[in-house]
Amino acid sequence: MKNNLLICLIVCTSLLSVSCVRTTTVSGNSLTTENSLRAADRKDKQAEALETYIKLGLGYLREGNRDGARLHLKKALETDPRSGMAHNGMALLYQMDKEDQLAEQHFEKALMLEPDLTAARNNYAVFLMRKDRYQEAYEHLLRAAADLEYQRRSRVHLTLGQAAMQLGKKEEAMAAWEKAINLNPQMAPAYLALAQEYFEKRELPLAKRYLDRYSELAGPRASALWLGIRLAAVFENEDGVASKALALEKMFPYSQEYLDYKAWAKARTGD
Template sequence: MALSIARRFNVFFLMAFMVSVLAACVTTERGGIASKADQAQVLETALLSARHYVHIGNWQAAKRHLKTAIEIDDSSAEVYEAMALVYQNTGEFEFAEQNYKKSINIDNGFSRVRNNYAAFLYQQQRYEEAVKQLVRVVADTFYNKRSNAYINLGQSYLQLAKLPEAEQAFYQAHLMASSNLALLFQLAEVNYRLEHFSQSQKYYDAYHSQVKQQSAPSLWLGIRLADKFGDNNAISSYTLALKNLYPESKEYLQYREIFNND
């Protein structure tokens, strides 16, 4: 997603990872059958190994460890989530969706996997379905990535041209993560599209005052806002920056088309 598309896992430092692997190698057998504690340790180690390989993009190694994990316990929501991410990144989208759904069916309150599944749906341009998942995620007040989920929700609403809903989602994210500069710009843009020009200008000024160099989209928004308020000096300044910094950008082409400027 412009969405914040997520395949990030909590990966332990290498030393902790190696300790876990070594610990798993020390097993106690009782009558030739490993104890439940031993199996739990092997499962944890297989999952940690899979997460490590997902993190570095070694999909085959990740699948090998996840296969081991499933053989030990086929009711782990985290295992199927990791498997879904592997298939998503190898372009096997049908298998990815199957594993996302398995993970959610096992643990209906697993907000992280719902957020990742929503990112997958967004990637597939299935925005209505992404919204349904994200509405569930943001309702989880204990989810530690809730502000990101609101951003993803806002992006999904934008794709559906539901501007008031998008603005509300971005605003909620802003309340939770006020230092996020990208959110300030997003709020300025969506308020402009809603024709809330004064509100858009407020967010734009807050954004502009904190960035070292504006992007082509932000300069283009600055030009349009300055035009609404008749600020010719700002129009000239932003136009010059847009022309010099991003002469090949679509925003500069839009400026030339709309303002009939050669």
């Protein structure tokens, strides 16, 4: 009888222990789930705040409001110091401030943190082009051009063509400009660049065609008018020469192109 009572007590105690363990486990799981949800919510809010700060900062930059840009981009970096886009924004801001060393540091930090951030890579390449560091720019632009999802690929190919031309890679430059036009048929500078190269190659009908297309898309530029003068002369269109020369004189009287035109006109008439 005593043994039966002892066995009964042991069984009851075991059942109670299992019940307690199960209750504790369920409570622990609930607590873990709740903490995970809170952490996820905080992470979502942080990501949302980061995106907002970057968007506002870049928007202020486009408007030329450096103080507004600085405020929001600094908040972005405080929210996430490892944000490539935030460093990209700060680089653009310092570039606008003519603080080139700081700009380069932030470009490099952006690409170190996010090597696939094509926007930062493209912006860094443009920065390098302005510093006449064409080989470095060219290498970054090649990588940027390989990103088929980047929305500004046509602009990348335009700049890639400019870098290639500076490095003496003329055929590659022309191919890049053709690609820019293929991606964006409204890319006016690419038409002008190609027109100039076809003129140099003496492929004059092609030069004329590309220059005409440029003129349809963009306003007058000294380089376009000067090219138009020489093309008109080749095709013996003296009215075209006169009208474009007048426009060049009126609109760009202090340009190098106007000086070149005057020297050309003098040599042409033998004066």
